[in-house]
Amino acid sequence: MTTYRNAVLLLLLLMTLLTAPALAQKATWIWYPGDFEIWLGNKMQNRRTERGSFLPPFWKLDNHYVLIDFHKDFDLTEAEVAELHVEGQYNVKIDGKSLFGYPERISIPAGKHRISLKVFCQNSVPAIFVRGKKVVSDTSWLVTFEDKEWIDQSGKASDQSGTSWLNAAAWDFDDAASPPSAFKLALKAQSAVKTVRQGQSLLVDFGKETFGLVKLHGLKGKGIAGIYYGESREEALDTAHCETLDKLNINLNTKADTLSPLTKAFRYVNLQLGPGMSADSVSMLYEYLPVEDKGNFKCSDEEINRIYEVSKYTFHLNTREFFIDGIKRDRWIWSGDAYQSYLMNYYLLFDSPSVTRTLLALRGKDPVTSHINTIMDYTFYWFMGIHDYYEYTGDQSFIKQFYPRMKSLMDYCLSRRNKDGMMEGMAGDWVFVDWADGLSKQGELSFEQLLLARSLETMAISAKIVNQQADAKTYHLLAEELKQKIFGKYWNEDKKALVHSFLNGSPTENVTRYANMFGIFFNYFSDDQKQQVKKHVLMNPEVQKITTPYMRFYELEALCALGEQPYVLKEMKDYWGGMLKLGATSFWEEYDPARKGSEHLSMYGRPYGKSLCHAWGASPIYLLGKYYLGVKPLSPGYETYLVEPVLGGLKWMARYLHQKDRYVYIAIPTASGSAAPKVREPYG
């Protein structure tokens, strides 16, 4: 284990930033944990349109609890008055005694008192904001939906009625006048870089992939204003096939500015005005989640630097209410896509609320009636996301609050094993793995079993955290048994690899990269096996190539884990550099270097079906942070960690870290050999 003093310093600074306790006595809006996320997830995921038709998700959407009880016990040295703000219809009790009506202020005498609020709200999440001197709403309040279940598996005390109380949830709604139901992302006006006017049409170029509302300035006339969006120029111009469009019914006698009704992804906007209509110009309101970069990266290779910057932009565009897949479509939360965003996040934003919001929206509520997003692998990524979240942040509260939801989801998985105890697609299951031609999904896929094994390991870790030792033992045994079975069933000594599947009582002969690359960074292979897999699978051009950045992520991670940074650097430059050479301003859903011209734009049988800004395209953020800068936790929350920089062909790497009003500049093996941190003026 190699550690560099400068990198250690970097991490200590990082951890200071991450573990700073919330200010005491600061009032914030609170609610039942997970409910805001589900409510907001419904709202966001129902904003997708396709050629002007509403296109909602095709799985069960859950709902917030409409009736919530909040309480906290206070011991006040002096009497005080607290103001109340509530989303919903409510009552307030002091020591169990109801106050009249819907008070906006309450007086609490000195001494020990229990303040309780009970709130009913159908349209949005029941939420409260209480602000007195000591009596303030924060996550130390307890909440229940009055389940009346005696829950002990979470380690939470239930009261005598069997009701389980969780800690209230909050985000950053610290303003009484801005309740959770009013949540909106930030907006910023941005101008076009080029506008071409031709007759009744304006083709507007914003210079790069972007997202937000389109503003039509000085619009006038009566008729339809058609807005055709394009991630590419081709798409915007092809009004018959572009993926998204709006048709505004306009009736304006005098010039006025008009906003498009719904945020969209685009670089180009093709405005088509009806006869007699006119518009002065087109600009936009860029919509974004205001979240700060905590990581950065520079190195000696300018192409890698550009790949990093475009990855960062791609990642920011897809980091919104939640970590979404892509901004053009689906604009949904897909667990497999989100899983990669969690990992990138730990190397760029370190924004834990974005991780937990996404995990919660994905999980929804019981009963579990299908896999997450209906996809078997995506359920497992959900567990793996919790594994990593705990590893990177050390935060046990998610597991403590939601262990019952973890357990019931795992129960669902275990109940769907076949008679041999393996996961196999059943009616209603989508076995995804990757977008790849001819990939078989029949029978028991080795890939799915590996993911289940890792999920069971996550459950074992989590069960320990909530002090459920019997569960921990069960999950540990299930994981061990499954890993043994995996090697018994899939390891092919001739092929030196795990085969793809087990079908009709026998392993197939088919070797794919999927299970093999996960086996490496899950550390399920012996050292020997790792070298064999590297040679016979990962570096073997005969094995079907991966064409999505999604699976390239894991492929390159596996190679990095095997010390192949120089090779991976070249792959990154080829693959991501390849997209840049084609003019990408954000990274794509899929990139096959063998395709030509506008072939790159098509997918799903549609000429512009492909998303040109997909979160999973941003993986260099993760690869460069984890395997070149070489920073990773060895125990939860970086209590112990490894910093093992690998230049991998680069001459130097550097990382800037914001520390109050200054930036600390960290250089890892510099040309001069100096490793000391340099303090510089803000980096622009």
Next chain:
Amino acid sequence: MTTYRNAVLLLLLLMTLLTAPALAQKATWIWYPGDFEIWLGNKMQNRRTERGSFLPPFWKLDNHYVLIDFHKDFDLTEAEVAELHVEGQYNVKIDGKSLFGYPERISIPAGKHRISLKVFCQNSVPAIFVRGKKVVSDTSWLVTFEDKEWIDQSGKASDQSGTSWLNAAAWDFDDAASPPSAFKLALKAQSAVKTVRQGQSLLVDFGKETFGLVKLHGLKGKGIAGIYYGESREEALDTAHCETLDKLNINLNTKADTLSPLTKAFRYVNLQLGPGMSADSVSMLYEYLPVEDKGNFKCSDEEINRIYEVSKYTFHLNTREFFIDGIKRDRWIWSGDAYQSYLMNYYLLFDSPSVTRTLLALRGKDPVTSHINTIMDYTFYWFMGIHDYYEYTGDQSFIKQFYPRMKSLMDYCLSRRNKDGMMEGMAGDWVFVDWADGLSKQGELSFEQLLLARSLETMAISAKIVNQQADAKTYHLLAEELKQKIFGKYWNEDKKALVHSFLNGSPTENVTRYANMFGIFFNYFSDDQKQQVKKHVLMNPEVQKITTPYMRFYELEALCALGEQPYVLKEMKDYWGGMLKLGATSFWEEYDPARKGSEHLSMYGRPYGKSLCHAWGASPIYLLGKYYLGVKPLSPGYETYLVEPVLGGLKWMARYLHQKDRYVYIAIPTASGSAAPKVREPYG
């Protein structure tokens, strides 16, 4: 089995009314079954206030599914245009192809076509209204929340994706402009019978128990208008203790009419105006569910006739959005109370939607985290309600649509049996039985086991209906085993009765009426046992008396089942007649003849805590219909039935039945001995 030709005719007429098929091609608003009921239940149950404080339920409230897919396949001989009305954000597909935007009309070509709508709605239930010539929305449409579960236990086909489709639900929303979210009960202006004005107060008497909004006519001035409601004069005048009140903040320079903000129960209204304020008069808007009586009853005893009429009024007041417990409080749906309303309904309204609405709102959704209303017995009454619904109506559709919810609730019950397989209160369980002083709830109560046995029998019947033979067998065996255990554990040969409970390994010596009376009309006793129980329990004044009409219902039913109509008639006259003699205009939550004066008004330690209009007070409707007129189904939906009138001390009984524009008059043993139906002019 005795049948009377006239009564047979009556029933045939009755069945004609009940089984009339809905008009073909009539468009109606449709939604996912159960969802409107849950949504409306939340709305209604969150209208309770106590002395001006919001008082919501103390159990988990569920929610509608926010995203629903609707479809139906049509085969059209000619093209047509259909209008669409939708509650929520939606898309429309014809044969899988999305239409642009949110169309209000669609054109469907001739031939076979699938029309699909997918609707997202958070605030109310996703609902659609489609009206073309043949393309109309009705309950033949299929709906799903995209569970992706392969459900075969309901006998419903799931599609290839594993999604289960149910038939859409409807009620009577046949007007496109009146969608389900706009549902409101009917209102009717009513006047006070007496107003006493004293200084700044008006005491207004509406002459009888009633429910609705209070209208303050010609209100003027600035300040607080306090409205104090009283089911009794004492309550309205006791502003410091009355159960409900409103304080209106008034600022009127000129006279205006003002409505109270929320419906309330009252006979008396005490209006207290602040200094300088004035009002001309007080009237009300009576709020009610417009539902017609299909039954009626007259007999030779005028007191019984009055009891019947007051029962009817009591029942109507409590038959609202749902069958509620009482109109002053709790205004909630309590399963035990509702169970009796179902039974009364079959002898007065025969309004199936009121039964199924109530059953669905009570059941809510999975996961089950507590007993219904948190009460163990109330869960069992839910099953029993389905048993009777099927018996009286023959309608299998409820069971077919909701068998999975029945099964998961029964799973919950079975999972909470103790190690001896018996139901015993666990943390979070409320074991209710009845309001009765000193009633023990410790250990295994015989009463609860009987109710579970009946519930298991209901499950066995239901499983057969959905063709789940294995389930049917399991439930049947469980019921048989449990009944054997009940007699083994609780039957005391010395006491000739089932004892109350089994505690610390032994049966107690305590005999109560509860299990014994249910054992009779469940037909669990042998004929010998019945006679023993009658003598040693039901007719035995040493056994603790019942003081709630709630349990009087079953006590008198058991006696009627044993042929004790003359005795029960006397009991009815004493008990219900007793309330009438005290001036009751509706029947009470509890009546103990031993109490005096205003003692009758108190309950729960509050001087006016008792409800003076409680649904369970209306049981004479049921007793007179089932055990005097003697009409009951012998097989589901009256396919075979028994009509066995018993005068029980009455000289004659008669029933009027509405048949189109005429009334058929049925007299059962008339003084003259004639049994032929007489056709008369409308009965006023």
